[in-house]
Amino acid sequence: MVNSIHATLDRTFSALADPTRRALLARLGEQDGLSVSELARPISMSLPAVMKHLDVLSDAGLITRTKTGRTVSCRLRAAPMEEAMRWLAHYQKFWSGSLDRLATLLEK
């Protein structure tokens, strides 16, 4: 098994560990299908730098990119986050109050 759960969590958490990348995901969450330059515009950073962040997100499976003509539109793929959340959920009992614990029970 080449892509173990560990490697997947590594890539997911690592991708989420950068504020620029979280901001990119947040924008796609509000408005999906934005182009590379639309995503880059509000970021005070060179385009190649933003590209690298998109590459990281793509490698982590958190976005997909499809080219039409000369523009590339990016779409959110939140699925890998689920695994990350499940991992975190194991620790919920160490911090959470009763409502959160109820929520955890309901997920089973």
Added chain:
Amino acid sequence: MVNSIHATLDRTFSALADPTRRALLARLGEQDGLSVSELARPISMSLPAVMKHLDVLSDAGLITRTKTGRTVSCRLRAAPMEEAMRWLAHYQKFWSGSLDRLATLLEK
């Protein structure tokens, strides 16, 4: 505000992005208060390397260390995970089924 929510999430996700560190947290989840060398024993890595991982976890607020005599016992502090989980929860609607959505509602 020196420690913005962004910096906190950076440190939390970044700390969780390493399998050795996740394994350390998992062990403390099963059995809290383990010493540094007890934590290091099953890991095929030098003690200083493990120490560095503990430093990262400590900086992220995910563990605390208290020295008594010559041994240092480590305790899990899951609180920072809550913020990470809340961030992820915003994206739950992009992947989850009805039960998970219900769980999200209950957290409010």
Added chain:
DNA sequence: TATAGAGTTAACCATAAAGTTAACGGTATT
């Protein structure tokens, strides 16, 4: 008091990450 044990620090190395600028390749537009 000598020795062993638990933890830490320092110095170093290799690789990866995060950014830059400059040049390039297709696709539209005029």
Added chain:
DNA sequence: AATACCGTTAACTTTATGGTTAACTCTATA
């Protein structure tokens, strides 16, 4: 056909990460 636009690639720099070994401190014990 020339030009502008969107995205990409390449080459480079700086800093962070993850590991090593060696030396050290402090505490406990024989």
